[in-house]
Structures are given as structure tokens and as C-alpha cells.
Amino acid sequence: MxxxxxxxxxxxxxxxxxxxxxxxxxxxxxxxxxxxxxxxxxxKKDRAARSIIEIARANGSLLPEQTVVELTSGNMGTGLAIVCGILGHPFVAVMSAGNSVERARMMRALAAEIVIVPQASGSKPGEVSGADLALVDQEATRITLERDAFRADQFGHxxxxxxxxxxxxxxxxxxxxxxxxxxxxxxxxxxxxxxxxxxxxxxxxxxxxxxxxxxxxxxxxxxxxxxxxxxxxxxxxxxxxxxxxxxxxxxxxxxxxxxxxxxxxxxxxxxxxxxxxxxxxxxxxxxxxxxxxxxxxxxxxxxxxxxxxxxxxxxx
Structure with a gap:
């Protein structure tokens, strides 16, 4: 097949x-x-990436060629980079500096734009806390508004x-x-x-x-x-x-x-x-x-x- x-x-x-x-x-x-x-x-995040984008395209909340933005530890971002790239949507992945570098490199290879957010005070490299995630969410929200983008919102969609x-x-x-x-x-x-x-x-x-x-x-x-x-x-x-x-x-x-x-x-x-x-x-x-x-x-x-x-x- x-x-x-x-x-x-x-x-x-x-x-x-x-x-x-x-x-x-x-x-x-x-x-x-x-x-x-x-x-x-x-x-496993490939499943959610495909589902969110397909639903959003079907109900009109994601328009043709519209930019997609999402916070990610790297896995959701990789899935979105693949799906968005094939379907013609620029994708911006926003992630914490605490996540492993392999994830960012893979997303860049898949044509995603990567925005790295510094960790919260006291956080350890390689360990992403809720405080770190909150900072990533703030930046993802800012970029979404600035670019009139679609927020994939894995935590809410x-x-x-x-x-x-x-x-x-x-x-x-x-x-x-x-x-x-x-x-x-x-x-x-x-x-x-x-x-x-x-x-x-x-x-x-x-x-x-x-x-x-x-x-x-x-x-x-x-x-x-x-x-x-x-x-x-x-x-x-x-x-x-x-x-x-x-x-x-x-x-x-x-x-x-x-x-x-x-x-x-x-x-x-x-x-x-x-x-x-x-x-x-x-x-x-x-x-x-x-x-x-x-x-x-x-x-x-x-x-x-x-x-x-x-x-x-x-x-x-």
C-alpha cells in the first residue's frame, strides 16, 4: 500500500x-x-498533533497557510512540525531551555521556528518545572497574538x-x-x-x-x-x-x-x-x-x- x-x-x-x-x-x-x-x-504526541490540526482546519478555526504556535517539551512540537509542514502551515515551537537539545534540533530539521525560553530562577538544566512551563506559556501566548496565529493548545484542545x-x-x-x-x-x-x-x-x-x-x-x-x-x-x-x-x-x-x-x-x-x-x-x-x-x-x-x-x- x-x-x-x-x-x-x-x-x-x-x-x-x-x-x-x-x-x-x-x-x-x-x-x-x-x-x-x-x-x-x-x-505519542503525533496522534494529538494530527487530531488538533485536522479538527481546527475542518471547523475553520485554522485558516489555510495560517501560522500555528504551541508550547512544547519537544514531542508535541515535533508532531506539529510534521503535520503543519505537510499541510502548509508555518509552525512556531516555544520550549523551555530545560528541555533536551535533540528535540529542538529535530524540530528545526522539520522546518519549525524554535523559540527557547530561559528557565525560571532556581530551575535545574534538564528538568522542566511548572514554573518553567508557565514562562513558556506566556511567551507562546504573546507570539500567538503578535502573529495572529492559531494556538494548538495541547493542554486545552x-x-x-x-x-x-x-x-x-x-x-x-x-x-x-x-x-x-x-x-x-x-x-x-x-x-x-x-x-x-x-x-x-x-x-x-x-x-x-x-x-x-x-x-x-x-x-x-x-x-x-x-x-x-x-x-x-x-x-x-x-x-x-x-x-x-x-x-x-x-x-x-x-x-x-x-x-x-x-x-x-x-x-x-x-x-x-x-x-x-x-x-x-x-x-x-x-x-x-x-x-x-x-x-x-x-x-x-x-x-x-x-x-x-x-x-x-x-x-x-
Whole structure:
């Protein structure tokens, strides 16, 4: 089959069992990994990028050749750079200086304009906090107004969770033969978790939010440690639009070190070269099989590629 563009490659990623990990750890149950890092932009955000732009073009909120602006840790920006480039929209990615340099370089290669925002006072390089994200949002808002652009708004646009309610969730269910009992995901914008949960929860699948230890804002806890190395999420935001009324069974936490160790475990045991958030998802799935989901079947998403972290301490 010859496809008309790379946009048509987005979605329908493989689902693989992490049997080597479960055996090596002596776990009772199964972990299934959705390989979204294999998409054109090397991340799950390609789904939301396509969905938001297609909806906006269809309803007229995005006009032909109009500029698109969005804040990003790099993954959403990469997806938008691909979709916008093919559909004829200039794209401006606004990101924190705390994000890995590989992401900015990839977006530039895809013809995006990159605006780097300095980190908030006291922030650590390589770790993007909620305060850093707020500064990025301010700059993205300014540029949107200045250029009369369309703001993709991954944290608010309904196209984000819709991509996972109609894509990720159904794909996991169908590919697993309806065998999964639980799903967990590291929360960034909340789009993947909320969207997939809205499809999976009515089918009896328990869905869990994953947050960094010390920054469990969604769980309703006071934030004591907002800084962590898991880029792309864990911003200590307790009022994510997409998570409102999402059917969440419980809230899990992982440390940065657990995310790092499990990303390395994915690479060494399963040949899956993914990033920090994929490691966080695996750590959470292991928690579930050692606890409330013992003997069950937990699905997780491999959110992005390990190639985006070569300049960080993930692969030292």
C-alpha cells in the first residue's frame, strides 16, 4: 500500500509483551507496551498533533497557510512540525531551555521556528518545572497574538484526548484481544491518559495516573519536589483540563531514578529504546503487578524515543 503522506502513518502502532522484564523480576501477570515511539515524530504526541490540526482546519478555526504556535517539551512540537509542514502551515515551537537539545534540533530539521525560553530562577538544566512551563506559556501566548496565529493548545484542545479515545484506547483493546485489566500513563497534558481511559474504563479496565514522587498534584497532595528529570510531564498541575471527570482508579508515583532505571531496563531486556516517561510507565506497571493488579494484564505506552535524550543523564 502506498500512502499519500507521512501523516497517514500516524497511529496503529504495535503492541508487544514485555515478557523478559516480567520473568526477570518474577512478576505475576503481563505488561503490554504500545510502541508509539515508532511513529514519524518518534512520540505519542503525533496522534494529538494530527487530531488538533485536522479538527481546527475542518471547523475553520485554522485558516489555510495560517501560522500555528504551541508550547512544547519537544514531542508535541515535533508532531506539529510534521503535520503543519505537510499541510502548509508555518509552525512556531516555544520550549523551555530545560528541555533536551535533540528535540529542538529535530524540530528545526522539520522546518519549525524554535523559540527557547530561559528557565525560571532556581530551575535545574534538564528538568522542566511548572514554573518553567508557565514562562513558556506566556511567551507562546504573546507570539500567538503578535502573529495572529492559531494556538494548538495541547493542554486545552479537545482534539488531544479525542486522538486517544478513538485511537490509542481502541487499538490497545483490539490488539490485546480485550485481555488488559489495567492501563497507566505518565501525565503531561493528560490527553493520552484521559482519552484512553474514557474508552477503556467502561470496558472494565482500571486506569491509573502516574506522577513524579514529590509532585503528586493530581493525587491532591502538596507538592514538595517539583524538580525531576522526567521531561514532558509531571508539571505539578492539579487542574489539567483533560483530566476533569476522567475515570481514574488511582494515582501512582515514581522517582526520577526509577524512571531512569526502567528506561534502561526496556533497552537492555526488551530492545525498546525509549525515553524517561516510558521508564516511568514501566515502573508504575511493575508497582501495579506487585500490588492491586497482581496477576493481571497492564498496558502502557512507550511515549517517545531514547534518541531524544542522548544529551541527558539517561544514557550515561
Amino acid at each position: 502506498i500512502l499519500p503522506s507521512v501523516i497517514d502513518v500516524i497511529g496503529n502502532t504495535p503492541l508487544v509483551e514485555l515478557s523478559r522484564v516480567t520473568r526477570s523480576l518474577g512478576l505475576e501477570g503481563r505488561i503490554l507496551a504500545k510502541l508509539d515511539y515508532l511513529m514519524p515524530g518518534f512520540s 479537545a482534539g488531544n484526548p479525542a486522538a486517544h479515545e478513538t485511537g490509542t484506547g481502541p487499538e490497545i483493546w483490539d490488539q490485546s484481544g480485550g485481555e488488559i485489566t489495567a492501563f497507566c500513563d505518565f501525565a503531561g497534558s493528560g490527553g493520552t491518559l484521559a482519552g484512553a481511559a474514557r474508552f477503556l474504563s467502561p470496558l472494565g479496565v482500571r486506569c491509573y495516573a502516574v506522577e513524579p514522587q514529590g509532585a503528586r498534584a493530581l493525587a491532591g497532595e502538596a507538592v514538595s519536589t517539583p524538580d525531576h528529570p522526567i521531561q514532558g510531564g509531571g508539571y505539578a498541575m492539579n487542574d489539567l483540563v483533560h483530566m476533569r471527570d476522567a475515570p481514574i482508579a488511582d494515582y501512582l508515583s515514581v522517582t526520577g531514578e526509577e524512571a531512569r532505571e526502567n528506561a534502561r531496563l526496556l533497552a537492555s531486556r526488551e530492545g525498546i529504546f525509549a525515553g524517561y516517561s516510558a521508564g516511568a510507565n514501566l515502573a508504575a506497571a511493575i508497582q501495579l503487578l506487585r500490588g492491586p493488579e497482581r496477576g493481571g494484564c497492564v498496558a502502557i505506552v512507550m511515549c517517545d524515543s531514547g534518541l531524544k535524550y542522548l544529551s541527558t543523564d539517561l544514557w550515561e
